[in-house]
Amino acid sequence: MKKTSLIQKLEVSKKEFLETSKLIIQPNIISDQKKYRILLKKYLTLEKIVFLYEEYKKQLVSLKEVDFILKNDSDTEMKELANTEKYKILENLSSIEKKSYNLIFSSKEEYGTEDDRKAVIVELRSGTGGDEACLFVEDILRMYTMYFKKSGWKYKIIHAQKGGIKGYKEIILDLNGEQGIYGNLKFESGVHRVQRIPKTESQGRVHTSAITVAVLPKVKDIEVNINLSDIKKDTFRSSGSGGQHVNKTESAVRLTHIPSKITVECQEERSQHKNFEKAISVLRSRIYQNEKEKRLRKISIKRKSLVSTGDRSIKIRTYNYPKNRVTDHRIHKSIYNLAGFMNGNIQEMINLLKLFENK
Known part of the structure; x- marks a missing residue:
């Protein structure tokens, strides 16, 4: 130094x-x-x-x-x-x-910083790769939930959209705990690429797919003041699990913030009121993140965007199944224990990213 x-x-x-x-x-x-x-x-x-x-x-x-x-x-x-x-x-x-x-x-x-100590919203979305990308969203969800359990953090599913065959096109989690969650998980934001042979592949060829991960710090209403007149609210029938009830009532909520054009959906609760509260929480975090990035651009701080389009060429990490290897491209670090990594043992990589950031 x-x-x-x-x-x-x-x-x-x-x-x-x-x-x-x-x-x-x-x-x-x-x-x-x-x-x-x-x-x-x-x-x-x-x-x-x-x-x-x-x-x-x-x-x-x-x-x-x-x-x-x-x-x-x-x-x-x-x-x-x-x-x-x-x-x-x-x-x-x-x-x-x-x-x-x-x-x-x-x-x-x-x-950590004030943001580092905050709880988070975690968003996982399938990118390139069709059904295989949806399956990988499910695998990464499992990886994170196992890591959350090891860390003593509690999570709830806010929104889930199933994939065509299996897996998820999109899933959003609300994560809480006593320790600095954002300080650990902020490094996970970006494009995660997987290289493996899909179960549907008859000729044994390795396919490449990608998903996006966004980790947003949860903010209070005093930090982001949302004018309710700027929000368009739509209700619809839930398409997720939950028995007959979800198909009979319009409990699912879709909120659109008109000034920023940010849209949030929540359908995991049976109560429309509870879905609205969760959707507002996600909306607040997304607006906060948008404003934060704008401020950083104004003061000319060089910074990569949190989430790209899911294109396989823009990546932060690759999970290579044939070589039993996970590689973080930001610090050029590979761990040759992919099975352990996918079972939630990701703290070693996070610690290396923290060390790199502080240096």
Whole structure:
């Protein structure tokens, strides 16, 4: 890590420390034991970072002083002492840099950004590959739900559209838990490509299909204010499972946000009111994500789009069944245990993506 980059990060940590110091003494925080414990833990971590930062600045001042002696002093003995001192200072700086980086990284891991701590909406859609893509949506759904179980997260299906033969054309999940869900799952957004021999393939040829995954942070109504007059609401009979009831009543809901033209459907609940609430939640997350991307484009931050068209040429990850390999193309990392990966053991890849992002 470059010194200027580290100093910037340390400055941010110091600012966070000062803000946390003010928050932690507020009566409403002290009275809420859960919030207080979280903030106290954060405060103690940031305190260590700030201590290292102050020491780092002292060492940089000392380095300037010895450099001045080495450049301007003519006394040989003095220069030798300065050289010895410089070596010690550089060792100290290197040690502080490593400690600071580890603390900053662990702090990000535990607390993350505000979005990182949020629950999420997960959307899976079939792309190129027809029925095989729909089957792969089902496989990836199984992979994620097994990962959710290992992580202690709970999910509900908001919307599901079955494929032609088996699998899903589209499925949307509402995912909640105590830990930073978005901070882990945000790396899953993009196109996932599969290479395998379909069950319907008589000549044993490997086919390539693709699906898209979108992970959206869930937002509250105070974060995204939706004007109800901007929403067009349609109701229809559910086509999903649920017995005779769903075919007799128009409980399914379709919402269209007129300004952004975003459309959301929900039909998993028997109550139209509950379907409306879930659809609003998804709509809010999609609008939030749209606005977030617009802001990033305005300040010229280079960023790939969350979800492309599902075209097999635009991919973030490939699942190659004949070679028992899953490859993430963003970090050029392959794991040769596809069966384990598809059984929800995806944390290793996520950790590598986190490490890459922080570096």
